[in-house]
Amino acid sequence: MAKNNLTIVFENDDFVAVNKPAGLLTIPDREQSERSLKEILLNKYGSIFTVHRLDKDTSGLILFAKNETAHKYFSRLFEERKIEKHYLGIVHGSPENKTGSIDAPIAEHAVNKGMMTVNRNGKPSLTSYEVLDANQAYSLVSFQLHTGRTHQIRVHSKNIGHPLACDPLYGDGKPLLLSSIKKKFKLSKHDEEERPMISRLALHSYKLAFINEQDERVELVAEMPKEFRAFMQQLKKNK
Numbered sequence: 297m298a299k300n301n302l303t304i305v306f307e308n309d310d311f312v313a314v315n316k317p318a319g320l321l322t323i324p325d326r327e328q329s330e331r332s333l334k335e336i337l338l339n340k341y342g343s344i345f346t347v348h349r350l351d352k353d354t355s356g357l358i359l360f361a362k363n364e365t366a367h368k369y370f371s372r373l374f375e376e377r378k379i380e381k382h383y384l385g386i387v388h389g390s391p392e393n394k395t396g397s398i399d400a401p402i403a404e405h406a407v408n409k410g411m412m413t414v415n416r417n418g419k420p421s422l423t424s425y426e427v428l429d430a431n432q433a434y435s436l437v438s439f440q441l442h443t444g445r446t447h448q449i450r451v452h453s454k455n456i457g458h459p460l461a462c463d464p465l466y467g468d469g470k471p472l473l474l475s476s477i478k479k480k481f482k483l484s485k486h487d488e489e490e491r492p493m494i495s496r497l498a499l500h501s502y503k504l505a506f507i508n509e510q511d512e513r514v515e516l517v518a519e520m521p522k523e524f525r526a527f528m529q530q531l532k533k534n535k
Contacts, residue, residue: 302314302315302316302317302333302336302337303315303518305357305516305517305518306516307362309362309363310361310362310363310365310366310369310508310509311347311359311360311361311362311366311370312337312341312344312359312360312362313357313358313359313504313516314333314337314358314360315355315356315357315518316333316350316354316355316356316357316358316501317355318352318353318354318355318496318497318521319352319353319496320332320333320352321333321352322349322350322352322358323346323349333358334346334360341362343362343363344360344361344362345360345361345362345363345364345366345367347359347360347361347367347370347371347374348370348374348444351447351450351497351499353496353497353499354383354497354499354500354501355496355499355500355501355518355521356383356500356501356502356518357501357502357503357504357516357517357518358501359504366509369509373506374444377442377443377444378507379504379505379506380440380504380505380506381440381441381444381501381503381504382438382439382440382501382502382503382504382505383438383439383440383441383449383500383501383502384428384436384437384438384439384499384500384502384520384524385436385437385449385453385460385461385498385499385500386434386435386436386437386460386461386472386494386498386524386527386528387434387435387437387453387458387459387460387461387498388433388434388458388459388460388461388467388468389432389433389434389435389457389458390427390430390431390432390434390435390458391425391427391430391435391437391456391458394426394427395424395425395426395427396424396425397422397423397424397425398421398422398423398424398425398452398455398456399420399421399422400414400421400451400452400455401414401416401417401418401419401420401421402414402415402418402419402421402446402447402448402451402452403415403417403418403419410465411447411465412445412446412447412451413451414451414452414455418445419443419445420443421443421445421448421451422442422443423439423440423441423443423448423449423452424439424440424442425437425438425439425440426438429528429531429532431477431535433476433477433531434461434472434477434527434531435458436524436528436531437453437458438502447465447466449499450463450465450466450497450499451466453466454466454467460497460498460499461494462494462495462496462497462498463497463498463499464497471492471493471494471495472492472493472494472495472498472527473490473492473493474490474493474530475490477530477531477534478530478533478534493523493526493527493530494523494524494527498524500518500520500521500524501518502517502518502520503515503516503517503518504516
């Protein structure tokens with residue numbers, strides 16, 4: 297997907313919900329070295345307010361407010377944990393418990409700048425999960441965030457021994473290859489080397505649900521990325 301050709305999931309006068317591509321910053325970084333989603337939206341709408349963020353390498357649903365009133369409303373919803381946040385991720389291995397909660401406080405890593413870690417002196421952090429599909433090598437997992445810590449799903453997945461696939465910070469960072477799950481894999485004649493099925497962090501913001509200012513329940517969904525779907529189909533075939 298071209299970074300300027302954004303997929304708008306929903307918009308009205310108060311907010312816009314975008315399906316953010318992986319590899320695009322939510323807001324400008326300190327160096328302002330690359331374009332961010334917020335800048336693209338500012339160019340489109342003239343005025344836009346940040347409500348929450350996604351990691352650069354995470355794809356999926358993200359909200360921006362279009363006016364100050366909506367910004368205050370949504371900021372309060374996030375602060376009071378009144379927005380349901382659902383993610384899809386592909387993790388290494390198969391968690392023993394098919395559903396569960398990870399209740400482990402998170403703090404900044406003492407040595408590695410930019411990394412987070414489970415630490416008893418950290419901020420309370422709660423993630424619930426459900427394994428949707430699995431074999432011994434990889435699993436598709438639905439996560440719900442009950443708190444909003446930096447890298448929360450990534451840190452919690454690592455903490456239970458099943459880091460997210462293609463995660464360079466908390467996993468091995470290696471791309472997902474068909475040869476790793478297909479026993480009789482053969483490279484096609486035209487390819488000198490195998491093309492990865494997924495080469496970016498395997499995490500997608502899938503669904504947000506909340507009560508809007510008109511007291512109506514709103515559910516927004518950004519469908520599972522096609523590379524996730526293709527990988528899971530191959531996983532099913534090669535169980």
